[in-house]
Amino acid sequence: MAKPKKTPRPKAETPKGFRDYFGAEVTQRTEMLRKIAAVYHRYGFDALESSGVETVEALGKFLPDVDRPNEGVFAWQEDADLEKPGDWLALRYDLTAPLARVYAQHQNDLPKPYRRYAMGPVWRNEKPGPGRFRQFYQCDADTVGASSVAADAEICAMLADCLEEVGIERGDYIVRVNNRKVLNGVMEVAGLAGDDKEAERGIVLRAIDKLDRLGPDGVRALLGEGRKDESGDFTEGAGLSETQIEKIMSFATVNEHISFVLERQEVPESVAVRFPGLAQAAIGAGSLKDGRPSIEGRGNEQSGKLWNVAAIRALSTLVAGSEDGEAGLNELLTIVDLLEPLGYGPDRIVIDPSVVRGLGYYTGPVFEAELTFEIKDEKGRTRNFGSVAGGGRYDDLVKRFTGQEVPATGVSIGVDRLLAALDAKGRLDKTADGPVVVTVMDKSRMADYQKMVADLRQAGIRAEVYLGNPKNFGNQLKYADKRGSPVAVIAGEDEFQNEKVQIKDLILGAQIAENATLEEWQARENQYEVDRGDLVSEVAKIIQRQA
Structure with missing residues (x-):
């Protein structure tokens, strides 16, 4: 069998x-x-x-x-x-x-x-x-x-407050705001309005969203006949005309042109043709405190206000003649007007045409919170941390x-x-907020050990009795160390007879072992005896000192 x-x-x-x-x-x-x-x-x-x-x-x-x-x-x-x-x-x-x-x-x-x-x-x-x-x-x-667009403005302010509440300092983040209606206006001006152009609009949205990864040439190819990647795979494009592509690319690269103008305070002829309104933004700008107003440069009041003015003027050029696009611009201006008097100026919240992620999902204002500080990635390269939140009107x-x-x-x-x-x-x-560990020296005294724990818990102190095998006392202290315990309580036959307990300050003990000389170690004893009635107050003092 x-x-x-x-x-x-x-x-x-x-x-x-x-x-x-x-x-x-x-x-x-x-x-x-x-x-x-x-x-x-x-x-x-x-x-x-x-x-x-x-x-x-x-x-x-x-x-x-x-x-x-x-x-x-x-x-x-x-x-x-x-x-x-x-x-x-x-x-x-x-x-x-x-x-x-x-x-x-x-x-x-x-x-x-x-x-x-x-x-x-x-x-x-x-x-x-x-x-x-x-x-x-x-x-x-x-x-x-x-x-009301006031609801969108409120969300932006609340997002900024949340970031600061959890510990992201002002200057380490920026909330960037755009509007789907502005992109609708760009699409309309480019001849892509109407239900029969839905497929092309979808390709355009995805192409613009890949600007950082593919660059202008890659996006331009996707707006046209299509693009072949390094592996040889071909992605079909939107099939737009050169005129249409130029209008979309003007929107996709508008931040680059705004940065150039505000950095140099001049408008080259190629930019002036695309964005006539930018000439006014450059006049009288003065020197920018943080240089080029990239995401980092927008993190102060002066450069942020200049950026907002330039962005609105550039976008107004791109959506001229589109009722939907102009309505989107007015909503962006309203958000700025509502927030600035409340202290949410352009050092915290700015208009940014480059926010396109998810625009196929949203119907109006769209916002994204980006952390502006630099970190090292897993390969040791320096980069901005990036986006941590997003949303908008749907x-x-x-x-x-x-x-x-x-x-x-x-x-x-x-x-x-x-x-x-x-x-x-x-x-x-x-560091984990570990519990106080009451060690076990005599299993017949378990009720007494549990009473110590109960007294500590009633005082709001996290505590537990060691419930493993108490035979090896060293293992009990190793357990307390692994739990990140601040204190170990020790009581054997002598302590119970004299109504005493031993207090072992584990945090102080670790500090002494790591940093102290022999003389300092002998002078700073981290284990001492106290009356049983003083157990709770003595443990509370140690925890408070370490907080």
């Missing part, structure tokens, strides 16, 4: 694209979410916790920045093997699509406008890479039912459920990106 095959043991490994988080990492994220939630709450937003699973139909085709929106989700069909299978369900890929469903379902019971914030994990079935995971946290705030999302346009605007903050930024700046406390 054949022996039954043994069931193979499962591999103890995380699935590809996922990771586990331990101790301090979880605590750090929780603290960051708490701080951001406090800002959202202060602005009058209410918390919402929606389901992590939605129907694929409800999620729809609104996944930003993905060519095939229905791809990229983790989905399954209920009762797929039955004659009448059930709905297709999917893990949510963001927190905005569920909001649209919640609002449409409960709109009769919700205040209008409805202001909500939500925090939690989202899942995307995309190819993972360095720092790119299939599960990550988002932290969103949205206003649904307010058409007036069409709820319409899918209700048939009626419902205005909405919001922002999503990448919590994991922010944690990585604080880590890169050395502003993240990586």
Whole structure:
């Protein structure tokens, strides 16, 4: 008789694209979410916790920045093997699509406008890479039912406040603002308006978004007949005429021209032909404190104001004659006018035509928070940290459920990106807040040890009794070290008879071992005896001293 095959043991490994988080990492994220939630709450937003699973139909085709929106989700069909299978369900890929469903379902019971914030994990079935995971946290705030551009301005101000609340200093970030209507105006002037040009507009959007990676020549090729990459693969282009391409490229490279003009305070003939309004922006500009007003250069009041003026004038040239484009410019000006008196000037929030990511998803103002400081990447190269948050106005999302346009605007903050930024700046406390460990010298005294722990906990001090094998006392102290414990409490037969306890200051002990000379080590004893009644107050003093 054949022996039954043994069931193979499962591999103890995380699935590809996922990771586990331990101790301090979880605590750090929780603290960051708490701080951001406090800002959202202060602005009058209410918390919402929606389901992590939605129907694929409800999620729809609104996944930003993905060519095939229905791809990229983790989905399954209920009762797929039955004659009448059930709905297709999917893990949510963001927190905005569920909001649209919640609002449409409960709109009769919700205040209008409805202001909500939500925090939690989202899942995307995309190819993972360095720092790119299939599960990550988002932290969103949205206003649904307010058409006023004041709602967009408020989101920008709140985003700036959130960054500063979590420890990103002013001058280390900039909130960049653009408007989808401006790009609509550019498209209209270039002859790409209308339903019959939707495919071409999609190619144009994706081409502009690749400017940093492909450069002007690569984008120009995608706007024309197409482009062959280094591997030989050919990407079909939008098939635009030279005149159309020139108009789109003027928009795509407008930041380069603005920077040139403000740096040199002159307008070369080639730029003057494209952007007549820039000549006025250059007159009387004076020398710029930070030189070329790149992202970094816009991080002060003077250069930021000059940049905003130049950007508006350049864009007004590009959208002249387009009602939609001019409306977008007016909205940008309104945002600036609303924010500057409140202290959110161009050192924090600026108009930036280069913000194009996700413009296929948004319908009005769009914003992106970028960290401006430099870091070293995994290959030792210096680069800017980059974007940590984004959002904008999306007036069409709820319409899918209700048939009626419902205005909405919001922002999503990448919590994991922010944690990585604080880590890169050395502003993240990586030390775990370990518990006080009460060691066990006599197992028959377990009730006494538990009473010590209870007294500490009632005083708000994190504490635990060592519950491993107490036979080897050295292992108990090793355990306390591994937990990052600030104090170990020691009590044996002599201590119980005399109503005493031994206090071992583990943090001080580590400092002495690392830095002190023999004389200093002998003079700074890190273990001493106190009365049992003074246990809580003595431990509290040590923890307070180390805080």
